[in-house]
Amino acid sequence: MEIHGWGRYPTVNADIDEPVDALSLSQLLQVQDQQQPAIPRGAGRSYGDSALAERVISSRFLDHFVKFDDAAGEIVCASGVTLEQILQISVPKGWFLPVVPGTRFVTVGGAIASDVHGKNHHLDGCFSEFVKSIGVMLASGETVQCSHTRQKNLFRATCGGMGLTGVILQATLKLSRIESAFIKQTALPAANLDEIFTLFEENAHSKYSVAWLDCLAKGKNLGRSLLYLGEHATDNNLELQDSFSVSVPFHSPGFLLNKYSIGVFNSGYFNLNKRGNGDKQLHYENYFFPLDRIHHWNRLYGRKGFLQYQFVIPTETAKEGISSVLREVSNKGKGSFLTVLKKMGQQNKNFLSFPLDGYTLALDFKYEQSLLPLLDRLDEIVLAHDGKFYLAKDARMNEQTFKQAYPEWEKFMKVRNQVDPDDRFTSLQARRLGLVSAPNGDRHVQ
Ligand SMILES: Cc1cc2nc3c(=O)[nH]c(=O)nc-3n(C[C@H](O)[C@H](O)[C@H](O)COP(=O)(O)OP(=O)(O)OC[C@H]3O[C@@H](n4cnc5c(N)ncnc54)[C@H](O)[C@@H]3O)c2cc1C
Numbered sequence: 001m002e003i004h005g006w007g008r009y010p011t012v013n014a015d016i017d018e019p020v021d022a023l024s025l026s027q028l029l030q031v032q033d034q035q036q037p038a039i040p041r042g043a044g045r046s047y048g049d050s051a052l053a054e055r056v057i058s059s060r061f062l063d064h065f066v067k068f069d070d071a072a073g074e075i076v077c078a079s080g081v082t083l084e085q086i087l088q089i090s091v092p093k094g095w096f097l098p099v100v101p102g103t104r105f106v107t108v109g110g111a112i113a114s115d116v117h118g119k120n121h122h123l124d125g126c127f128s129e130f131v132k133s134i135g136v137m138l139a140s141g142e143t144v145q146c147s148h149t150r151q152k153n154l155f156r157a158t159c160g161g162m163g164l165t166g167v168i169l170q171a172t173l174k175l176s177r178i179e180s181a182f183i184k185q186t187a188l189p190a191a192n193l194d195e196i197f198t199l200f201e202e203n204a205h206s207k208y209s210v211a212w213l214d215c216l217a218k219g220k221n222l223g224r225s226l227l228y229l230g231e232h233a234t235d236n237n238l239e240l241q242d243s244f245s246v247s248v249p250f251h252s253p254g255f256l257l258n259k260y261s262i263g264v265f266n267s268g269y270f271n272l273n274k275r276g277n278g279d280k281q282l283h284y285e286n287y288f289f290p291l292d293r294i295h296h297w298n299r300l301y302g303r304k305g306f307l308q309y310q311f312v313i314p315t316e317t318a319k320e321g322i323s324s325v326l327r328e329v330s331n332k333g334k335g336s337f338l339t340v341l342k343k344m345g346q347q348n349k350n351f352l353s354f355p356l357d358g359y360t361l362a363l364d365f366k367y368e369q370s371l372l373p374l375l376d377r378l379d380e381i382v383l384a385h386d387g388k389f390y391l392a393k394d395a396r397m398n399e400q401t402f403k404q405a406y407p408e409w410e411k412f413m414k415v416r417n418q419v420d421p422d423d424r425f426t427s428l429q430a431r432r433l434g435l436v437s438a439p440n441g442d443r444h445v446q
Helices: 022-032 083-093 108-113 152-158 193-202 259-273 284-288 297-301 315-332 371-384 399-405 409-419 428-432
Strands: 002-004 011-013 015-017 039-041 055-058 065-069 074-078 131-137 143-146 167-174 182-190 208-213 225-232 278-283 306-314 339-344 358-366
Touching: 022 131, 022 167, 065 083, 074 083, 083 108, 108 167, 131 152, 143 152, 152 409, 182 193, 182 284, 193 208, 193 225, 193 315, 193 339, 278 284, 306 315, 306 371, 315 358, 315 371, 358 371, 371 399
Parallel strands: 015 055, 039 055
Antiparallel strands: 002 011, 065 074, 074 167, 131 143, 131 167, 182 225, 182 278, 208 225, 208 339, 306 358, 339 358
């Protein structure tokens, strides 16, 4: 069947295997020895081609809980369990996932393989910081337990390793205590890039922070934005909410999203909120996952899909680099419907994890051929400022750019050569970025 990531670009015709447990997965890997290589796949919420190959191993049926230790705040579950399913059982008991991305519909396996970050990276780091241990089934069919202290290199290659070391079967996760299911939000407007960077730094102690930017603003308004800060409330209300959602039923004609409609939306949204709306208490779902209320919102970009471009630049050069990127985008009139800026904290030791101490910007662009030269130009700007690109969003970066941005790729490949010398696990992205063990990188490419 035809599959794609959240951006709906690119697509591939794939055979899908759906093992139900470790035994059926190891049998599958034995048979697969004579077949095409495969890539593990969770909920398919990565944007590009990291979970795409001609053969995928879906974690759809690896979806059971093993243990929830309510006293210690620890959960053991299979890798296909979603963050949504965990929060449904943990929040009423006063426990929260310490790191959540912008959608709760991702699997635990996908969150580990991309080493996802949230709105609190500047204080708490990545998802893997709270992973106590994982069980990974290697290409040989052997399951290896690894953690921050045991089989460290396999752990560091698997967290952020985009499914290329093996299939994560199970994980033990640490949770954080909460007293409420609600978040106290403060919204602060910023007239331009200088102001938003100052606000981020002044509020660096805030547990959560994220800014929405008007990417078409120019000149003295470049970078005008709204900063949303958040803290866990303490009102002892741990109730889940009845989720209200709507769905985009079919692909909207792609031409509806153009620089004019995006401009109207962006400036309208900013003007509506520019006085800031002070303090407000929101249910955690509304603060962390506002887009989850619109199912299939990715269809709004039309049949050809869209690309999300996310990069991070170290603090010292972040303002300069981000303003160059925004100017380039604004001059080319390529509107981004959603442009999100976050502050990040210390880099961890995982070989391919994305975050580093700096600022990350994510922009969404409707796919069109003329977009690609612009993104190549943005790559040059980001590299010139010592930045890097998020693999979970990537669908088009070239090998040279990747290897310059991720100097630890060779350490990653050392582990991969040990655990998967024959490239049994590979994705379209891995081949494009040269993350292949086989000489010439094309031994198995069909
Ligand atoms: C609306 C939206 C908002 C987002 N916001 C954020 C954000 O704020 N921060 C952030 O960091 N990310 C964010 N993301 C990206 C998302 O969190 C990651 O792409 C995540 O990896 C998706 O998980 P998944 O289960 O859908 O995995 P998939 O997309 O299916 O796979 C992603 C990668 O994980 C690997 N993988 C999946 N399951 C396994 C497994 N069991 N074993 C080994 N490897 C596996 C795949 O091979 C692939 O390389 C967002 C995505 C969306 C759609």
